[in-house]
Amino acid sequence: MGIQINNWQAIQEEVLRRIHAREWSPGELIPNESELALEFGCSRATVNRALQSLADTGLLDRRRRIGTRVAVLPVSHATIKIPIIRQEVEERRLKYSYGLVQQELATAPVSVRAVMAAPKNARILHVVAVHFGDGDPYVVEDRWINQQVVKTALDVEFDKISANEWLLHNAPFTHGDTTIAATQLSDQLAGLLESEAGDASLQLTRTTWDGDLAITVVKLAYAPGYKMNTEM
Amino acid sequence: MGIQINNWQAIQEEVLRRIHAREWSPGELIPNESELALEFGCSRATVNRALQSLADTGLLDRRRRIGTRVAVLPVSHATIKIPIIRQEVEERRLKYSYGLVQQELATAPVSVRAVMAAPKNARILHVVAVHFGDGDPYVVEDRWINQQVVKTALDVEFDKISANEWLLHNAPFTHGDTTIAATQLSDQLAGLLESEAGDASLQLTRTTWDGDLAITVVKLAYAPGYKMNTEM
DNA sequence: CAGTGGTCTAGACCACAGG
DNA sequence: CTGTGGTCTAGACCACTGG
Numbered sequence: 364m365g366i367q368i369n370n371w372q373a374i375q376e377e378v379l380r381r382i383h384a385r386e387w388s389p390g391e392l393i394p395n396e397s398e399l400a401l402e403f404g405c406s407r408a409t410v411n412r413a414l415q416s417l418a419d420t421g422l423l424d425r426r427r428r429i430g431t432r433v434a435v436l437p438v439s440h441a442t443i444k445i446p447i448i449r450q451e452v453e454e455r456r457l458k459y460s461y462g463l464v465q466q467e468l469a470t471a472p473v474s475v476r477a478v479m480a481a482p483k484n485a486r487i488l489h490v491v492a493v494h495f496g497d498g499d500p501y502v503v504e505d506r507w508i509n510q511q512v513v514k515t516a517l518d519v520e521f522d523k524i525s526a527n528e529w530l531l532h533n534a535p536f537t538h539g540d541t542t543i544a545a546t547q548l549s550d551q552l553a554g555l556l557e558s559e560a561g562d563a564s565l566q567l568t569r570t571t572w573d574g575d576l577a578i579t580v581v582k583l584a585y586a587p588g589y590k591m592n593t594e595m
Numbered sequence: 596m597g598i599q600i601n602n603w604q605a606i607q608e609e610v611l612r613r614i615h616a617r618e619w620s621p622g623e624l625i626p627n628e629s630e631l632a633l634e635f636g637c638s639r640a641t642v643n644r645a646l647q648s649l650a651d652t653g654l655l656d657r658r659r660r661i662g663t664r665v666a667v668l669p670v671s672h673a674t675i676k677i678p679i680i681r682q683e684v685e686e687r688r689l690k691y692s693y694g695l696v697q698q699e700l701a702t703a704p705v706s707v708r709a710v711m712a713a714p715k716n717a718r719i720l721h722v723v724a725v726h727f728g729d730g731d732p733y734v735v736e737d738r739w740i741n742q743q744v745v746k747t748a749l750d751v752e753f754d755k756i757s758a759n760e761w762l763l764h765n766a767p768f769t770h771g772d773t774t775i776a777a778t779q780l781s782d783q784l785a786g787l788l789e790s791e792a793g794d795a796s797l798q799l800t801r802t803t804w805d806g807d808l809a810i811t812v813v814k815l816a817y818a819p820g821y822k823m824n825t826e827m
Numbered sequence: 828c829a830g831t832g833g834t835c836t837a838g839a840c841c842a843c844a845g846g
Numbered sequence: 847c848t849g850t851g852g853t854c855t856a857g858a859c860c861a862c863t864g865g
Contacts (some may be wrong), residue, residue, distance in 0.1 A: 542825075545817075
């Protein structure tokens with residue numbers, strides 16, 4: 364018995380308040396779902412909905428038979444949106460433009476061949492392009508495309524539409540993994556980004572998969588000074 | 596009528612399969628919940644659970660009265676785990692150690708004073724420390740702590756426990772925002788990281804809030820070569 | 828074994844948005 | 847007004863796990 368709360372968002376807020384006020388301390392077991400349902404005057408399913416949601420974000424740790432604990436370390440999950448580059452540029456209120464640098468079949472480095480399971484002498488579609496914001500270089504896209512998987516890619520001219528955008532519309536993917544690092548610009552990248560060689564550049568390397576087949580490997584080298592933001 | 600699927604994960608997989616196989620194309624309306632419930636031979640609530648979950652990840656776009664569409668652009672949300680640094684080091688199977696460089700009250704830069712709403716001449720707790728993995732510098736933690744909010748922080752000796760860890764255990768927070776950038780190492784940071792000035796370093800700047808009060812501002816400068824990984 | 832969360836069901840009503 | 851998703855309920859059974 365207690366207060367009357369019967370929507371799951373309000374229950375979630377109340378739980379958050381109690382955790383934050385240390386009424387329930389990290390590591391501590393909180394009352395079980397039935398007790399909370401009684402206290403809030405709602406059904407157990409509603410409590411479950413609220414607690415599930417908090418467990419998804421990592422704030423609670425739930426186990427059958429054991430109960431629900433406040434997570435000891437709030438492993439914050441910051442989320443990064445990875446949109447189409449054109450859209451990212453436009454969200455920063457910059458005028459978007461795009462230039463193709465190179466499109467050819469080439470011998471890929473071993474790191475790319477490995478994930479694509481391609482033979483040593485395979486010639487793989489390689490596309491290099493620069494995305495601009497208000498006329499200034501924004502990011503260099505250096506991409507290898509597995510034409511075994513995306514068979515129509517060979518016939519596309521990537522001077523009008525970027526490979527980034529074309530692939531999102533034409534190559535369904537199931538998952539991807541991304542590495543974020545800081546690198547010093549090579550002479551070539553510095554030229555494309557109109558910067559100095561040696562400047563620090565944020566670099567994302569992403570492999571996109573369709574099941575166990577690698578669709579594409581892309582290296583994005585951002586212009587010096589670029590900042591990526593995320594919230595939690 | 597149709598197949599018998601009565602758990603929400605299986606329904607989710609079937610929906611994913613249809614989207615991926617382009618049976619349901621991007622932008623297209625899919626059947627409503629009642630129809631799917633009938634087809635799968637389960638209740639509408641179960642279908643709802645599956646579709647809710649997909650909408651959360653951005654793959655579906657749901658609107659009352661309108662229906663459920665396959666999202667046109669799969670804005671992938673990659674999540675980055677932000678754990679305690681000690682834990683991050685240990686997950687990489689490195690032996691963790693820690694050294695305090697500096698702990699003092701100092702005049703903060705205007706960017707820090709601004710978010711903490713501190714007066715111009717305020718002296719704010721400043722802690723600089725280095726985290727090591729297998730004896731090699733891993734990251735430099737340069738932190739300002741708002742002692743107006745975390746009043747006990749002034750009495751803590753941050754030579755045994757890092758400010759990072761102490762705050763997570765003692766200062767409840769509601770949210771935070773993080774900026775990721777690549778910078779060239781200053782002489783001072785290069786010295787602490789045992790690297791060369793000018794090397795590219797991944798740098799995270801995070802402000803952590805308790806409601807509308809800034810608890811702490813931290814700048815993490817990672818040793819050159821550090822890579823951050825994320826999946827989607 | 829018992830007690831916890833995980834899930835499903837059937838039904839109900841609400842909230843929203845277009846006509 | 848109608849049709850959609852959003853949510854709640856009461857009850858049921860299952861799945862896991864420590865004793």
